[in-house]
Amino acid sequence: MADSRPIGVFDSGLGGLTVAKALRSLLPNESIVYFGDTARVPYGNKSSELIKEYSLEIADFLMKHDAKLIVVACNTASALALDELQQHCTIPVIGVINPGAAEAVKTTRNNHIGIIGTVATISSKAYEKAMEDLNAEIQTSSHACPLLVPLAEEGWLEGEVTNSIVNHYLSPLNNNKIDTLILGCTHYPLLKDVIANQVNDETILIDSASAVARAVKKNLLDTNQLNDMDEKGRLTCFVTDIPMRFEDVGQRFLGSPMDHVQTVHDI
């Protein structure tokens, strides 16, 4: 079957383009409608009420654009609004927390998993709950890292300052002897090299983007909704603002220039 409707992907800003990139790599035929809420980014420090309200508005937008499935690429929105989104939407909604948590539980050897993310994601304990449901033996250690998002957006992806900041956040997790670390924010894959240098040698990093892409593929296969046409899918991006340095930042996350970008007022 050829279900040519697009996959809807949303994030508080442009960080979710790392998920769009993983989807394009695994499912090159699928079209993607990406929604980045750049006027209201970041979500990571906002209240849970506001994050839920924004997430439902965006889901409605993506359904109006005929999405066959919605990927919540934002860890913060996945942590705080996934239940509401799944109740609200008439199409499947996949967040980044459950696929990332499942990958981490499969990966750990000593059952001690670390999680880093925004203040909102870490406070929600969403990763902890997802992992406990999978394996009650899992121990977790988590740390909110508010400076990593601006560091990634600023493009300071290496160097002494970045190393010191990452080291500051990760030291307590290293001391707790984690062997697996979840990068619980779409911005963090950009800092993967620095993070890898600052964790204990045996620690494996879990980047949710590819785990999410696999979860999407499985869902579309199970529901017979894959687009099996030969044509390459199209990526259309909607944003709520064209902020300063938009193109630089977008390209950094997507790994290629952003085309077909439209600005949306009053979603």
Added chain:
Amino acid sequence: MADSRPIGVFDSGLGGLTVAKALRSLLPNESIVYFGDTARVPYGNKSSELIKEYSLEIADFLMKHDAKLIVVACNTASALALDELQQHCTIPVIGVINPGAAEAVKTTRNNHIGIIGTVATISSKAYEKAMEDLNAEIQTSSHACPLLVPLAEEGWLEGEVTNSIVNHYLSPLNNNKIDTLILGCTHYPLLKDVIANQVNDETILIDSASAVARAVKKNLLDTNQLNDMDEKGRLTCFVTDIPMRFEDVGQRFLGSPMDHVQTVHDI
């Protein structure tokens, strides 16, 4: 005369509380209505169109709350929306750029002034234009410092990492032999000690907050609108969201606990 109407103060978030603090110190009898757009903070990377739209909405809100004068405590909004605000409002509107620029021009001895601020403020060249109007001899060197806002909000106000980041941003300005540096963002006064350590010995820092408070006092005196009652003024705060760590961050900027805080939806 006793004009007991409040002074309206707004900022993209809580950073403008440094201006409220300076106003309360200089004009203790005046009541203040503070509006922090915490749901949409930060403004520093947003487009100028969006910054103008938000600023006008907030000015309408403050006029509805009977403000006798509006202080735009946000450098970014002052840089990009002051003209529109002054045309739109029926009461005086004072931004932070002109008072800060005038103070710097009075202070410099070698006519070479540095400016640090958000990407939007620095790109606007608002400080440069204001100083050129005052003295055509002034030379300027400026640098956008996007990481300083999250550093100040995170409360990393000293230490090795903060020193390295500040040093990275200030080195080019030091090399340009500035003798005066404008702290062109309401968050930066929190980092004043670190900044003072990282500039050349003879460089004087200009913090707009007290210059703005003096400009407000002058305006109220000139228009006979000072509140000369003996009672201490009241500070009422409206915010568009109660974000994570709200009280910590607010107290850091205001220097005392925030009372009388109300949340506003859909301004």
